Amino acid sequence: MSTAEAAAGATIRAAALRGLLSGLAGVAAMTAAEKVEQRFTRRPDSFVPAHTLERLLRLPHKPNAERRWLNRVMHWGQGILLGAVRGAMAARRLRGPVGSFLFMNVRLLNDQTLENATHASAPPWTWPVDEQAIDLLHKAVYAFVTGMVADRLIAGPPGILAPRRPWDER
Numbered sequence: 001m002s003t004a005e006a007a008a009g010a011t012i013r014a015a016a017l018r019g020l021l022s023g024l025a026g027v028a029a030m031t032a033a034e035k036v037e038q039r040f041t042r043r044p045d046s047f048v049p050a051h052t053l054e055r056l057l058r059l060p061h062k063p064n065a066e067r068r069w070l071n072r073v074m075h076w077g078q079g080i081l082l083g084a085v086r087g088a089m090a091a092r093r094l095r096g097p098v099g100s101f102l103f104m105n106v107r108l109l110n111d112q113t114l115e116n117a118t119h120a121s122a123p124p125w126t127w128p129v130d131e132q133a134i135d136l137l138h139k140a141v142y143a144f145v146t147g148m149v150a151d152r153l154i155a156g157p158p159g160i161l162a163p164r165r166p167w168d169e170r
Contacts, residue, residue: 015091016084018153019146023083026146027076033141037134048121049074055118079142082107086146090154100147107139 001009037043050067053059053074086103089095094102108124115121124132 012088012091015087015150015154017087019084019087019090019150020080021083022086022146022150022153023080024076025149026083026086026142027079029145030079030138030142031075034138037138041134043134045071047071048115049078051120052115052118055120056114078110079146082110083146083150086143086150087154090147090150090156093157095151095156096147097144099151100144103147104139104143107143108136111139 038045047064047067050064050070053070054061054067059070082103085106086099089099089103112121112124116123124135127135
């Protein structure tokens with residue numbers, strides 16, 4: 001391995017670690033948005049994250065009231081860990097709104113793969129349209145907040161253009 005390759009690997013690892021903080025910010029924002037939405041829609045908490053983790057870990061089936069900690073571990077854990085991916089994306093030129101949009105799809109794919117592989121949920125195209133819209137909205141909040149924080153914490157490679165600010169051109 002060349003010195004340049006070793007340096008690039010170290011840069012990606014550092015970006016992934018900072019991405020964990022970005023993921024924490026994103027999942028906090030998504031959780032807040034979910035709670036606000038639930039006040040208006042009266043939609044109950046989903047226990048799909050708990051069911052998914054329970055099945056992944058091959059834990060015995062428990063009532064939802066006894067699954068709240070599993071729900072939190074899966075919800076927050078996925079959000080934080082996937083932040084590492086967005087951190088690596090930021091370091092490798094996938095930044096800004098386009099990077100966050102692409103990352104939203106990574107988050108959706110991760111959720112649906114785990115949920116459907118464990119039979120904890122049905123495919124999203126079988127859900128009611130309002131549930132689809134709510135899920136997409138929450139994942140967008142997560143992805144764009146995670147991306148905004150990652151893009152601030154992680155320096156992009158040389159040659160990436162800074163945001164255009166016309167007031168600086170005077």
